[in-house]
Amino acid sequence: MRRSEGLGLWSTIAFAVGTMIGAGVFVLSGLVIDVAGPAAILSYVICGAIITLSGLSYASLASIFPQDGGGYLYAKRILGPYPGFLAGWGMYIFSVISSAFVLIGFGIYFDLLLGLNLDPRIFALIGLVAITALNFRGLAEAGRAELLMVASKVVILIALVLFGLFSLKGSNLNGFLSTSGGGVFTGISMVFFAYTGFQVAAMMAGEVKESSKKVPLAIMASIGIVMFIYVGVIVALLSADLPSYGSDSVFEAAKVLIGPVGGIVIAIAATISTLSSSNANIIGASRITMEMAAEKQFPGRFALLRKGQPINSILLGSFITLLFILPGNLSFILDVTNVTILFTMVLVNISAMRICARSDLIPKDRSYFKVPFKWVLPAVGAVSCVVMIVFLPITTILLGAGALLAGSVLYVLEDTEEGKMAIKEIRKVLGREEGGLHQGRETKVTKR
Numbered sequence: 001m002r003r004s005e006g007l008g009l010w011s012t013i014a015f016a017v018g019t020m021i022g023a024g025v026f027v028l029s030g031l032v033i034d035v036a037g038p039a040a041i042l043s044y045v046i047c048g049a050i051i052t053l054s055g056l057s058y059a060s061l062a063s064i065f066p067q068d069g070g071g072y073l074y075a076k077r078i079l080g081p082y083p084g085f086l087a088g089w090g091m092y093i094f095s096v097i098s099s100a101f102v103l104i105g106f107g108i109y110f111d112l113l114l115g116l117n118l119d120p121r122i123f124a125l126i127g128l129v130a131i132t133a134l135n136f137r138g139l140a141e142a143g144r145a146e147l148l149m150v151a152s153k154v155v156i157l158i159a160l161v162l163f164g165l166f167s168l169k170g171s172n173l174n175g176f177l178s179t180s181g182g183g184v185f186t187g188i189s190m191v192f193f194a195y196t197g198f199q200v201a202a203m204m205a206g207e208v209k210e211s212s213k214k215v216p217l218a219i220m221a222s223i224g225i226v227m228f229i230y231v232g233v234i235v236a237l238l239s240a241d242l243p244s245y246g247s248d249s250v251f252e253a254a255k256v257l258i259g260p261v262g263g264i265v266i267a268i269a270a271t272i273s274t275l276s277s278s279n280a281n282i283i284g285a286s287r288i289t290m291e292m293a294a295e296k297q298f299p300g301r302f303a304l305l306r307k308g309q310p311i312n313s314i315l316l317g318s319f320i321t322l323l324f325i326l327p328g329n330l331s332f333i334l335d336v337t338n339v340t341i342l343f344t345m346v347l348v349n350i351s352a353m354r355i356c357a358r359s360d361l362i363p364k365d366r367s368y369f370k371v372p373f374k375w376v377l378p379a380v381g382a383v384s385c386v387v388m389i390v391f392l393p394i395t396t397i398l399l400g401a402g403a404l405l406a407g408s409v410l411y412v413l414e415d416t417e418e419g420k421m422a423i424k425e426i427r428k429v430l431g432r433e434e435g436g437l438h439q440g441r442e443t444k445v446t447k448r
Contacts, residue, residue, distance in 0.1 A: 007207050009214045014150040015280045016201045016222035021153060021229060022277025023105030024194020026270040027330070029233050030242075030249025036187040038176040040234050043187025048227035050188070050388075051195040053381035054345045055223050056371045057352035059216035062202045063368040064355065066211035068430065069291035070202035070284075071348040076295065078351040078361060082411070085297045088288050089407035090344035091203065094337050095285035096317040098193055099278045100324035101333045103127045105247075106278070109270035112251050112263075124325045131278050132318045135286065136309060149276035156269035157229055160250075163257040164236025172238045185391070191230070192388060193337045196345070197277070198222045200284040206430065207287075216369045247330070282317055289313035294426045298410055300419030308429060335392055339400025342385045349382035 007015075032040040061074040069076075071091055076084020106127045107120030201218040205211040208218075233250065240253035250270065254262035290310050292298035303310040324333055355361050356375040362368065371377055389397060415423070 007204075008209060009218060011147055012201050012204075012208050012214060012218040013222050013225070014147045015204065015283070016198045016218055017154070017225055018150040018273075018276040019197025019200045019280040019284070020194060020222065020226040020277070021150070021157070022194075022197075022274045023102045024191060024226075025157065025230060025233050026109060026250050026266075026273060027101075027105040027247045028191055028194060029230075029237055030245040031247060032187040032190055033234065033237055033245040033249065035190070036183040038173045038238055039184050040187050041176070041231055042184050044191055044227065044230045044234060046184070047188045047191050047195055048223065048230070050381075050384045051192070051198070052220075052223055053377050053384060054349055055198055055219050057349045057378045057381055058199065058202050059219045060352055060369045060371045061348065061355065062205055062215040062219065063212045064362055066205050066208075066215065067291075068204055068206035068287045070199050070205070070288070071344045072288055072291060074351045075344075075347040076297075078354050079347060081297065083347055084295075085292070085408070085411045086404055087344045087347045088292045088297070089410070090340040090404055091199065092285050092288045092317070093320075093403055093407070094193075094196070094341040094344070095281045095288070096320045097324050097333060097340070098337045099128075099131075099281045099317075099321045100124075101193075101330060101337070102274045102277045102281065103131075103321065103325060104328060104330060104333075106271055106274035108247055109251065109267045109274065112248060113267035113271060119328075121325055121328050125322070127275055127278065128318055128321055128325065131275060131282055132314060134279060135282050135314050136307075136311065149272045149279075153269045153273040153276070154225075154229070156265055157233060160236050160254055160257065160262070160266065161229070161232030163262075164232070164239040164253070167257055168235060168239040172241055189338065189388060189391065190334060193334060193341060194230075195223065195226065196341050197226075197280065199341075200280050203284040204287045212368065282314060285317045286310045286313045289316075290426050290430065293423050294430050296415075296423060299413050299415045300422035300426065301416050302410070302419075303426060304418070304422045305425050305429065310426075332396075335396035336400055336403070338392060339389060339397055340404060342389045343400070343404060346382050346385045346389075349378045349385065352378035353382070 032043055036043050058070070065073050065077060067073060069088070072084055072088030075087035103124040104120055107123035110123040111118050111120050198219045201215050201222065205215045208214055236257065237245065237249055237253045240256040242249060242252055242256070251263050251266050254266035286309065289298055289303045290313070293300050293303035302312050302316060304312045352371060353375040356371060356378065
C-alpha cells in the first residue's frame with residue numbers, strides 16, 4: 001500500500017482555490033452586499049488582508065514542517081500535544097461543518113439550474129453522497145477531478161467579472177463611502193470562512209512534491225487569486241443593479257449582464273464550484289484524522305484505512321455534515337465554522353511567533369520561508385483572529401467552544417486492538433518509522 005505519487009504546484013493551488021471559490025462567491029456575495037452595500041468590496045479586501053497575515057504564518061511553518069497536518073502539526077510540534085489536538089480537531093470540525101454550507105449552496109444553484117423550485121437541502125444531500133463516494137476512490141482521482149472543476153469555474157467567473165466591468169457605472173457605487181462601519185465588519189465576519197480554504201494546501205502537504213517550496217507558494221498564490229475573483233464578482237453584482245440582493249444574486253446578475261444563457265452558465269459553474277469546494281474540504285478533513293491517528297491523538301478505529309483512504313473518517317465527517325444540512329440554517333453554520341477555525345488560526349499564529357523567537361526549534365538543515373518583521377505579523381494575525389471571535393454572538397462562541405472541548409473525549413479515549421492495528425497501517429502509509437518523525441515527501445523526492 002502506498003500514497004499517491006505526489007501533487008504538483010498547480011494541483012495544490014487548485015485544491016486551495018477550489019475550497020475558497022465556492023459558496024463564498026455564489027451564495028455569500030449577494031448576502032454581503034445586502035448588509036454592507038457597495039462597501040462589500042471593502043469587506044472582501046480587508047478580510048483578505050487579515051487572512052494574509054495568518055497565511056504568512058502558515059507558509060513559514062509549512063516550509064519548516066512539510067508534512068500532512070497543517071495547523072495541527074504546527075501547534076503540536078511547537079505548543080505541545082493538547083494544543084495540537086485542539087487545533088487539529090478545530091480544523092476537522094471546520095472542514096466538515098463548512099461543507100454543509102457549501103452543499104446547501106450547491107442545492108440552491110442546482111435547483112435554479114433545473115427550475116424545479118424544490119428544497120435545496122434535497123440536492124445538498126445528493127451532493128454529499130456523491131462527494132463521499134468520490135473520496136472512497138482515492139486522492140489521485142479526486143485531485144484530477146478537482147483540477148478540472150476549478151479550471152472550469154475560474155474561467156466562467158472571470159467572464160462574469162469582465163461583463164461586469166464593462167457595464168459598471170459610477171452610480172452603481174453610490175453609498176460606498178456612506179455605508180456604516182458595522183455593515184463592513186459584519187461582511188468581514190460573514191466571508192472570513194470563505195478565505196480559509198488555503199489551509200487545505202498545508203493540511204495535505206505530505207502529498208505534495210517538494211512541499212517545503214511549493215506549499216508556501218500555493219498558500220500565498222491561492223489567497224491572491226481568490227481575493228481578485230471575490231472583489232471582481234462583487235463589482236459585477238453591483239453593476240447589474242439588482243432590486244435586492246440575496247443567496248442567488250450571482251445567478252440573477254448573470255442574467256442581467258449576459259442574458260438568459262448567462263444564468264444557466266453561472267448555475268452550472270456554481271454547482272461545479274460548490275461540489276469541488278466540498279470535495280476539497282472532505283479530503284482535507286480526512287488527511288487531518290490520518291495525521292492525528294498516526295500521532296496517537298485520535299482513535300485509530302475512526303481513521304481505519306481501506307485502499308489507502310480513511311473510510312471511517314470520511315463517513316464520520318459526512319455524518320456531521322448531514323446533521324448541519326438538515327436544519328439548513330446558513331447563518332448558524334457560518335458562525336460555528338468561524339469559531340472553530342479562528343481558534344485554530346490563533347494557535348497557528350502563536351506557533352509562528354514562537355518559532356520566530358526560537359530558531360533552535362527549526363531543523364538545522366532546513367531552508368525555510370521567513371515571515372517579514374519576524375514575530376510582529378504573526379502577533380497581529382493572532383490578535384485579529386481573537387477580535388473576530390469576540391464579536392461573534394456569545395451563544396455561538398459557547399457552542400463552538402463546546403464542540404472543541406467535546407472533542408477532547410477522543411483525546412483520552414482508549415483505543416481498541418483494531419484501532420491500534422489501524423494506526424500501524426496509517427504510519428506505514430504516511431512513510432513513518434515507528435517512534436520516528438515523518439520526513440515528508442520532499443525527502444523522498446530528493447533521494448531519487
